[in-house]
Amino acid sequence: MTQHIARGPETTWAARLTGTLLCLAVAVIHVKDQGGVTATRDPYYVGVGYHVLEIVAVVAAVLLLIGLVRPGWLLAAGVAAGPLAGYLLSRGPGLPGYTDDVGNWTEPLGLVSLAVEGALLILSAPLVARGLRRGSP
Helix, strand or coil: CHHHCCCCHHHCHHHHHHHHHHHHHHHHHHHHHHCCCCCCCCCHHHHHHHHHHHHHHHHHHHHHHHCCHHHHHHHHHHHHHHHHHHHHHHHCCCECCECCCCCCCCCHHHHHHHHHHHHHHHHHHHHHHHHHHHCCC
16 A cells, blocks of 8 residues: 555645645534534435545545545545535525525535635645546556
8 A cells, every 4th residue: 555655745744734634624514513423414315414524524634644645635625525515505406305505605604614625625636636647656
């Protein structure tokens, strides 16, 4: 697995630490939004999505910390893009069985979430793209 160890300027410690903190922030925001670690949002599929996101965010953070940067940045990009898409869908047309947030574009926690996820996407997307262009060693 040494081919995944952090190398080069695109995987600096500062970038990895920033990505780690942003991933953990996404997890914390979604735990808070759902009402705690053991709570599950309704409808059930939205609640499961929250739990999956939180777990993947922590896994991405750990991968970035230990230097497994390719899978870490790939997961981090998903941790950023997934909730952004969910925000747009839940506030726009709504989701099946879940219309509570339709039109609720300015909810404070939602705006914080957008800022964190946007920053994570801006950080991770170029690193994922660069890794894909280089291919596997």
